[in-house]
Amino acid sequence: MASLKQRLEELRQIIRQHDEWYYVHNRSEISDAEYDKIFRDLQNLEQQFPDLVSVDSPTQRVGGAPLPQFQKIQHEFALLSLDSEMTEDSVRTFDERVRRELDQAHVDYSAEPKFDGLSIELTYEQGVFVRGATRGDGTIGEDVTHNLRTIRTLPLKLKEDTGFPTHLVVRGEVFIKLPDFHQLNQRLTETGEDTFANPRNAASGALRQLDPQITAKRSLTLTCYDFMNEGEEKPDTHFDAVSRLEAWGLPVPLIRSHCPSIHDALVFHRDMAEQRDSLPYEIDGVVIKVNRFDWQAQLGEKSRSPRWAIAYKFPARKELTTVRAIAVSVGRTGALTPIAILDPVDIGGVTVSRASLHNVEEVARKDVRVGDTVKVERAGDVIPDIVERVEVAGERRTDPFVPPDQCPVCQSHTIQEGPVLYCTGQTVCSAQLKGSLEYYASKGAMNIDGLGKKTIAQFVDEAIVKDLADLYTLKKERLLELEGFADKSATQLIEGLEKSKQAVLSRFLIGLGIRHVGSHVAKVLANQYGSLPKIQEASKDELQVIHEIGPEIAASVESFFQEARNLQVIQRMQDLGVQVEAIDVVAEVSQKPLTGKTFVLTGTLEAMTRDEAMQKIEVLGGRVMSNVSKKTDYVVAGAEAGSKLEKAQTLNVPVLEESAFKAFLSENIPSTP
Numbered sequence: 183m184a185s186l187k188q189r190l191e192e193l194r195q196i197i198r199q200h201d202e203w204y205y206v207h208n209r210s211e212i213s214d215a216e217y218d219k220i221f222r223d224l225q226n227l228e229q230q231f232p233d234l235v236s237v238d239s240p241t242q243r244v245g246g247a248p249l250p251q252f253q254k255i256q257h258e259f260a261l262l263s264l265d266s267e268m269t270e271d272s273v274r275t276f277d278e279r280v281r282r283e284l285d286q287a288h289v290d291y292s293a294e295p296k297f298d299g300l301s302i303e304l305t306y307e308q309g310v311f312v313r314g315a316t317r318g319d320g321t322i323g324e325d326v327t328h329n330l331r332t333i334r335t336l337p338l339k340l341k342e343d344t345g346f347p348t349h350l351v352v353r354g355e356v357f358i359k360l361p362d363f364h365q366l367n368q369r370l371t372e373t374g375e376d377t378f379a380n381p382r383n384a385a386s387g388a389l390r391q392l393d394p395q396i397t398a399k400r401s402l403t404l405t406c407y408d409f410m411n412e413g414e415e416k417p418d419t420h421f422d423a424v425s426r427l428e429a430w431g432l433p434v435p436l437i438r439s440h441c442p443s444i445h446d447a448l449v450f451h452r453d454m455a456e457q458r459d460s461l462p463y464e465i466d467g468v469v470i471k472v473n474r475f476d477w478q479a480q481l482g483e484k485s486r487s488p489r490w491a492i493a494y495k496f497p498a499r500k501e502l503t504t505v506r507a508i509a510v511s512v513g514r515t516g517a518l519t520p521i522a523i524l525d526p527v528d529i530g531g532v533t534v535s536r537a538s539l540h541n542v543e544e545v546a547r548k549d550v551r552v553g554d555t556v557k558v559e560r561a562g563d564v565i566p567d568i569v570e571r572v573e574v575a576g577e578r579r580t581d582p583f584v585p586p587d588q589c590p591v592c593q594s595h596t597i598q599e600g601p602v603l604y605c606t607g608q609t610v611c612s613a614q615l616k617g618s619l620e621y622y623a624s625k626g627a628m629n630i631d632g633l634g635k636k637t638i639a640q641f642v643d644e645a646i647v648k649d650l651a652d653l654y655t656l657k658k659e660r661l662l663e664l665e666g667f668a669d670k671s672a673t674q675l676i677e678g679l680e681k682s683k684q685a686v687l688s689r690f691l692i693g694l695g696i697r698h699v700g701s702h703v704a705k706v707l708a709n710q711y712g713s714l715p716k717i718q719e720a721s722k723d724e725l726q727v728i729h730e731i732g733p734e735i736a737a738s739v740e741s742f743f744q745e746a747r748n749l750q751v752i753q754r755m756q757d758l759g760v761q762v763e764a765i766d767v768v769a770e771v772s773q774k775p776l777t778g779k780t781f782v783l784t785g786t787l788e789a790m791t792r793d794e795a796m797q798k799i800e801v802l803g804g805r806v807m808s809n810v811s812k813k814t815d816y817v818v819a820g821a822e823a824g825s826k827l828e829k830a831q832t833l834n835v836p837v838l839e840e841s842a843f844k845a846f847l848s849e850n851i852p853s854t855p
């Protein structure tokens with residue numbers, strides 16, 4: 183029995199470690215299939231020996247039936263809120279008061295982003311997560327333990343031997359990352375449910391679900407910024423306290439700064455304001471905290487907020503403006519997107535004059551009409567959104583927006599599928615054609631140098647390119663006759679097209695723009711079938727058998743390759759010299775020759791791009807990492823390799839130069855039976 187217990191604990195430990203790497207540090211050390219296998223082994227063992235299932239087992243994240251209601255929980259320590267400041271002057275005033283009250287010439291601060299989510303409290307007993315609660319009114323919150331357990335970044339168990347207190351109360355923020363938020367809204371749109379106006383509402387909705395199964399699907403995440411223990415168990419400063427949380431295995435703000443003076447905290451705020459739009463999550467300011475705990479205690483608290491910390495908020499990113507018109511744009515799939523043309527308005531330093539209304543159903547739901555006053559929000563790096571229409575007393579409104587029954591670009595008739603209106607023009611619709619060409623040429627697909635939006639518009643408008651294959655009929659002399667082309671740009675485009683003729687299978691698949699086939703699905707298909715003809719022949723039923731390919735994707739792939747026009751275009755592309763590279767398919771993950779081996783690429787390779795090198799390694803089961811560590815198996819060094827090569831040499835990691843790498847790859851290509 184002892185060894186069975188040991189085996190179970192060992193499997194759990196392996197999964198915890200991979201979860202931490204994957205969810206907290208964005209790093210994967212094993213393939214999904216290997217991870218799934220370990221997870222299944224653990225699940226099987228636990229099913230056979232249910233008495234040995236522990237609450238902190240990774241299999242226990244989503245368990246239990248929906249609750250009838252949430253239990254109330256009395257917080258051990260009240261959850262305070264923060265006073266907000268909006269200007270540099272008021273932050274300086276805060277610092278002056280702090281220094282005066284402490285009678286200090288210099289006070290250092292700890293500064294962190296202010297995450298725009300929901301505050302929560304987590305309790306760990308003997309290192310095991312036992313309870314989690316929402317803030318509630320600060321004194322009494324709701325027990326959301328079951329939902330918190332589904333958050334993959336929340337450790338169900340703290341790291342062994344890291345000296346955590348036996349009873350630990352952690353404070354943090356639950357939120358949803360922007361890509362997950364958009365995916366969630368997309369899913370809700372597809373199933374005809376109401377979408378969330380912003381990530382904060384989405385996180386709140388997910389955390390307050392009575393059914394943890396639903397919460398689990400909403401990809402919440404978490405960051406921790408404090409713990410409530412006192413005395414010996416707490417270090418002297420806030421900054422060190424956060425490092426301690428990190429050492430125990432809890433997720434903490436990756437960006438944070440120890441600021442020797444208020445000046446540095448102001449600089450941090452400025453930096454964060456600049457970075458704000460490129461962060462994958464929403465922040466609404468910076469929290470500035472007196473770093474020393476003894477000073478915090480000396481400053482004390484008001485009834486609802488501490489006197490030792492403030493939230494220095496960013497300017498609001500919602501503004502009111504007027505809708506001048508509702509235009510409709512047509513995308514590569516033929517989807518018609520209504521766009522509100524606005525009176526230009528400055529939102530957090532950016533002038534906004536257009537906002538997406540997503541689809542015709544959304545226009546109806548929000549009842550936005552020309553002339554209306556609307557609240558516009560700019561969230562992260564996304565296109566501005568209309569939050570809601572604002573009622574203006576005594577206003578006279580225009581007629582409701584009428585969904586067009588004709589495509590505004592090609593005049594083909596439109597059809598509605600779910601909430602979305604589509605143009606039925608397909609190849610005759612120049613907007614769809616432009617979209618498909620842009621997509622084919624884009625970085626994520628064929629990455630064709632010199633083929634940007636403007637050039638494509640010119641080709642389509644002048645009827646030089648009528649489908650993907652026409653791209654490969656372009657000649658330099660013809661380009662030179664066009665406006666805007668000079669010898670250099672024409673050569674660049676011809677060379678870019680020439681290069682793209684040696685097409686990597688997965689990228690070519692992405693480029694075709696098949697509905698539901700993005701980069702992940704394309705890789706799955708490429709690895710499964712190995713060649714374009716095999717994918718073209720695959721039936722819906724056959725495709726569906728593949729793990730990760732559902733009925734919708736399978737149907738879409740099948741119908742794409744059944745369409746005679748698509749096949750003709752692909753055939754013409756091939757006749758014009760496009761060669762879609764076949765790859766060797768290795769059936770079983772564990773049999774792949776490079777399974778478990780990690781590579782780091784550095785410098786420039788002559789015979790292949792970095793993406794191609796990565797693809798070659800991945801096809802053989804290897805993984806490409808960005809940083810060299812002791813665990814790296816090989817560093818592939820091209821010309822002008824820099825610090826990564828040096829690091830490999832210091833750590834004695836084997837280095838493969840380009841010729842050796844090529845030889846290495848061919849040695850490892852398994853012979854086909």
Ligand code: IVH
Pocket residue numbers: 262263264265294295296297298299300301302354355407469488491493
């Ligand atoms: S410290 C007594 N740090 O902001 C100090 N709060 O308006 C209390 N928040 O309820 C919190 N990021 O939900 C702190 N890095 C951060 C934060 C943060 C977000 C939230 C938290 C709190 C609210 C206060």
